Amino acid sequence: MQGIRPDLTLPDRPATRRPTDLSGTLDTKAPTHLTYLCLSRRHVTDNDVNLVERARVRLRHRHRPLRGIARPAALAAAALLVITVPGPAGAAQAAPPRKPPGATEFHSSFESGDPQPDWSDSVDTGPDGKPRAFGVTPQTAPAAPGMNTGTDTGPGDSPTAKAHAGFSGTHALRYSGTHTADGHGYSYNKIFDVNVPVTGTTSLSYKLFPEMAKSDPDYPATHAAVDLAFTDGTYLSELSAVDQHGAPLSPAGQGASKTVYANQWNNRESRIGAVAAGKTVDRILVAYDAPRAPRTAPAFRGWVDDIVLGPKAPEKPLAHLSDYAVTTRGTLSSGSFSRGNTFPATAVPNGFNFWTPVTNAGSADWLYEYARKNNADNLPTLQAFSASHEPSPWMGDRQTFQVMPSAAAGTPDASRTGRALPFHHANETAKPHYYGVTFDNGLKTEITPTDHAALMRFTFPGDQASLIFDNVNDKGGLSLDTERGIVTGFSDVRSGLSVGATRLFVYGVFDAPVTGGGKLPNGGCGVSRSSGAGACTGGKDVTGYLRFRPGADRTVTMRIATSLISVDQAKANLTREIPADATFNGIRDRAQSQWDDLLGRIEVQGASRDQLTTLYSNLYRLYLYPNSGFEKVGSRSRYASPFSPQTGQDTPTRTGSKIVDGEVYVNNGFWDTYRTTWPAYALLTPKRAGKMVDGFVQQYKDGGWISRWSSPGYADLMTGTSSDVAFADAYAKGVNFDAEAAYAAAVKNATVAPPNPGVGRKGMNTAPFLGYTSTDTREGMSWALEGYLNDFGIARMGKALYEKTKKPRYKEESAYFLGRAQNYVKLFDDKVGFFQGKDARGDWRLPPGTFDPRVWGNDYTETNAWTFAFTAPQDTRGLANLYGGRPGLAKKLDAYFSTPETASKEFAGSYGEVIHEMTEARDTRMGMYGHSNQPSHHIAYVYDAAGQPYKTQEKVREAMSRLYLGSEIGQGYPGDEDNGEMSAWYVFSSLGFYPLVMGQGEYAVGSPLFTKATVHLENGRDLTIRAPRNNARNVYVQSLRVNGKAWHSTAVPHRLLARGGTLDFTMGDRPSAWGSAADAAPTSITKDDKVPTPPADLTSPTAGPLFDNTSDTSAEPTGAPVDLPRPARVASYTLTSSDRATAPAGWTLEGSRDGERWTRLDHREGESFAWDRQTRVFAVGRPGSYEHYRLVPDGKGTLAEVELLGAP
Structure with a gap:
């Protein structure tokens, strides 16, 4: 016999399988032929094994009760039963009739009750009879070619996922092995024996968790995928199937796509009917396939979970654009790794309050974690629904108030763990205008917002209905009026960075009779039946409950409002915004309409469902911040000032803060937002932008400064007074606001040594005179480079104000600040080829022999010298001249995008430990380009200034295609989504342009994402961007026409776009020379080839x-x-x-x-x-x-x- 393998040992069948009685599975009326073939263990060939498996599959899945029959592995030296059921008597035995079809779907999460793997540690055999493995060996026995596959308790560590669990449930399928070949290595392991016909609607989905192996830059475990073997001998990985993002659905294709994150769960879906309709799935495989051995760690490991194979209906367009937005996007995050670090805030645009579900009611930072803190069953639980004012988990929450429903009889357990209710994300709807969840016990909570209030509807599974009231800590008060059914209270909850936060007041009423309630002794801990310390409530002053007699529909509706002025004002806010006759649906529809209006400013064609979710979720995040801080008091807008000293004492019903006339806005970190969000407001909603600018200028009028980080007051955080350039840019784009007051605030930032560290610029006692911020100031170089950029904005705004008012002072200051904007050259060390800090004497921080641009911290805020090598977007021609001209700048950019970030402690610098920004930058996998953090966001567009715009197009499209994925499982971002900035980068880039030169009133051209995008401008006109040949390959701009005329520059003026018109892109799959001419670059201060010499x-x-x-x-x-x-x-x-x-x-x-x-x-x-x-x-x-x-x-x-x- 040919191909005999006397050493072959077939895998054993799982011991838990028991033989099944076949009597009920066969048609005893038809003549049945029982054939058996005795196979000696010594005489089994690969072809024999394949035949055996095919026969067994048909037997097993056309007669489902046969699932327990012993597999060939268990019969290795015994007999194989091959059962055939012929047609009617007399029919030709050579042509047996067609068998009944198999099951139309398959699902396993590897949990008890789910189908369990039919094979473990078993390499698949191809149609040629050869094992489909090469260059890979298992990490554990058996000692045969191929990798290990088997069920265990999932990954042991992840910065975002629950440890020792699957994505769902407590088990997952592990794959692991060692890549021993120098080059190509692979192992295709069979897992399930199935018989699933593929139709045009069949879809495959699964979750994948590749483990990072010793920071190997090849990310070996990401070269993995679920594969399917069909009965005709073909494989899904050979059929050009793609996942929901367009990446090839093969292990090699997934790895090459770089769309799979390591140490995190990744969701993959594919409509395989498009390539495999008419075939029948015979086996489900898990495969590893990499083109070369890993560089530092040949071992690889990962997990697969939630394999689903079955029909999926075509996706239909949604009725509202707001329905595409998903507010849980960005919540599968932690302080160790951010995929957004957001929370599912339900609110109106730029509203006074957020309303959010809370997974940890004792936390004032990470309010809602998608999965990491799941319970023992790996289910998320909610401990409260809360009013929130959190600008970022890093800033912390403030002014909170919590409520949680309970269906328990008697006095409810108010402890956090005792009242917590598990749920499945499939039973959760998280939209900008509505949040709803049905818990596993049948209780349902729904929330819909107004500006200062919300309507909450609780549907109970029975007649027991209670609401528990609580807070993050005991800094507050609670009053329960059981006679009238009213809850009031106040909250002094605030984080260490909630500078200026004042007391919050609440007022709530209900539509169901109150039958009892009161404050809870010991804050509820005394009645806890679940756990001890750490599970308690906020405290005795803030914890209580009300019991209700729900209506016939078992609902209790609460109308609740907040105020920063008084309880009476909260009541007035409630009456104004949600009167007694308001309905839940009416309030919800009104909130949805507000979001639809803003999200509808952009409509696109040629977008996938995932891209629509990304776009409109990003627009939601853009307009979630900043937030109104004022209230309507009679006919006037007033606010409790977080910027001025208190004028009295707080009471349980009224603030002691200074009450000021005006409309103030808060919650904005300008170091983040100046780059993209404020330009987006100026383009999409200039009237709203003007109102919000005035809201921050009100901070200056009230407290003397505009916050660098408003949370709500003057938080001492981050570098740069970036409201300066943000508002200057808005003015350059025609936004209407109190420009002279905004300019005065910016000039104060740029020229005054501030009285305290929470306001103004650091190092101002010497910086204006040295021309730079010295190393005497922490992160002085970062302060300096941010300062130059802001000085440019002030210069541009001063020039415009002079042209308008003819006041000589504006002209003088404009020239002065323009000179200061070029002082970046003073911090360029040509001996090392990078910017670095120097002391007041002019000595560089490090000599060339010890300087390493890979080291984080010290001079560089949240990054290293590589990212700060391009922080002069106001003068890219001058920047290029520092590097020897445009070719030198392009070469520096190439090195930036090709030098890998390792996220190793060796380069942690002044941080001492690897910080999350380092790991996120590494996993961006674009060299040193850390799209995960804001300082890098302009850098891809600097190629426009270097005469190589095709590289801008290439890098921007790569970032959009890879780094905004995972919306459906709480991901969606590559790093912190700060107040809409990460979102606005995507919005601009998807339209094909970006605000590179802030303050100039123009945009740098990139590569549009869609075949057509229409921006409905506030003036009633449309800006239409057309790229009819656009697709994942045609990312390069071949030509551009603006309003029908050929356009050769890589910069487009805002005034042209703001008037409406057309941008017509011709796209191709190869780089072109478009935009590469010397005069095609974006605007720059420097006009020649000389290094700037500022005054x-x-x-x-x-x-x-x-x-x-x-x-x-x-x-x-x-x-x-x-x-x-x-x-x-x-x-x-x-x-x-x-x-x-x-x-x-x-x-x-x-x-x-x-x-x-x-x-x-x-x-x-x-x-x-x-x-x-x-x-x-x-x-x-x-x-x-x-x-x-x-x-x-x-x-x-x-x-x-x-x-x-x-x-x-």
């Missing part, structure tokens, strides 16, 4: 306290001369006040060539300084070249610093 102070720091580069010292200007080393032309000068009240009001600047004869160059009178330690600039009226200068005051006064600015 510098010509005085010496040794000339005295007025010239010592710090505002920490002061002196009276006496008119004494200042001698320069050589004659120089001073174009402008700055004066810095010490105490504004003692600053001079008039003076004369004079110049001399010999120190004897003096010429008046500039005279001022009636001047003033608005703030202490403020730097003001003055243009020299009649400049000339002089070696000696003096400032002669008109009277007595004190200054902190004087600068004479000219060419260095």
